[in-house]
Amino acid sequence: MASLISCPHCGTRPKEEFFIRGDATPVRPALMAAEEVWHDYVHLRANPRGRIREHWQHVAGCRRWLVVERDNFTHEVFGVTDAAKAGEGAR
Amino acid sequence: MAYEYQAVHALDGTIGAIAERRANHLSVHRTTAVAMVLAVPGQTAEAAGILLSSGEFEARFSGPGEWLVLSEVHAPETLAAELSVRLGDFAFVVDQSHGRVVLTLSGPDAARILANGIAVDLHADAFPVGRAANVLCSHLSINLARTGNESFDLVVMRSFAEALVDDLKVMARSHDLSVDFATR
Numbered sequence: 378m379a380s381l382i383s384c385p386h387c388g389t390r391p392k393e394e395f396f397i398r399g400d401a402t403p404v405r406p407a408l409m410a411a412e413e414v415w416h417d418y419v420h421l422r423a424n425p426r427g428r429i430r431e432h433w434q435h436v437a438g439c440r441r442w443l444v445v446e447r448d449n450f451t452h453e454v455f456g457v458t459d460a461a462k463a464g465e466g467a468r
Numbered sequence: 469m470a471y472e473y474q475a476v477h478a479l480d481g482t483i484g485a486i487a488e489r490r491a492n493h494l495s496v497h498r499t500t501a502v503a504m505v506l507a508v509p510g511q512t513a514e515a516a517g518i519l520l521s522s523g524e525f526e527a528r529f530s531g532p533g534e535w536l537v538l539s540e541v542h543a544p545e546t547l548a549a550e551l552s553v554r555l556g557d558f559a560f561v562v563d564q565s566h567g568r569v570v571l572t573l574s575g576p577d578a579a580r581i582l583a584n585g586i587a588v589d590l591h592a593d594a595f596p597v598g599r600a601a602n603v604l605c606s607h608l609s610i611n612l613a614r615t616g617n618e619s620f621d622l623v624v625m626r627s628f629a630e631a632l633v634d635d636l637k638v639m640a641r642s643h644d645l646s647v648d649f650a651t652r
């Protein structure tokens with residue numbers, strides 16, 4: 378269930394301890410990238426049903442940014458990684 | 469550093485002067501030396517080693533490379549400076565002595581009372597003596613540490629102390645709880 382998230386630093390916690398930022402898949406374009414590329418990055422989201430990757434922040438716990446991979450239809454959680462470890466950082 | 473102003477506890481006027489201690493007791497510390505320590509990236513093990521090697525500090529896990537450090541040995545006015553000297557270039561230190569309130573909940577129902585507001589497994593096997601964690605208690609983020617089989621320390625931001633005590637009273641409604649300042 379997505380109502381329980383296993384933080385890699387704090388253990389299993391209720392979703393109320395977290396803030397959800399949204400899709401973790403878009404990659405920040407280069408500073409001088411074309412306007413359409415920036416528009417795409419800032420505004421356009423695919424909103425798929427199924428397996429997704431999201432940025433969650435453990436605000437009431439370690440306050441670290443995490444990447445949660447879960448199914449938004451079945452609520453199954455596949456994995457939780459520290460965003461820094463996931464090689465992304467919270468931008 | 470000497471403080472010129474008069475120190476007023478966040479809970480002055482809201483608790484105290486109880487007739488008798490009940491089976492479960494919430495003790496609010498008058499003064500506590502507290503500091504936040506954040507290790508420099510890559511220096512977590514060094515900072516942890518320094519904190520753990522000295523019996524003068526109690527380092528409570530707050531996040532990766534981050535601890536809430538309490539001390540019974542050092543005064544609130546000197547703890548942060550002492551930590552800065554010991555930790556050197558391994559960590560950043562920020563005094564929290566006047567920014568946090570420390571409470572101790574003890575008694576046979578301590579874990580049950582906390583379980584009414586905290587969604588973390590507090591069984592002694594899952595949360596043993598010495599373990600600490602930042603957790604959500606009702607709607608407040610606190611640092612919880614198990615200091616004994618039947619006793620826990622709660623560290624809360626000063627301005628939330630009154631709300632936390634109110635919440636704990638509600639959480640303990642079906643248990644016998646008294647609340648007072650610590651005597652020493």
Ligand SMILES: [Zn+2]
Binds near residue numbers: 384385388435439441
């Ligand atoms: Zn966490």
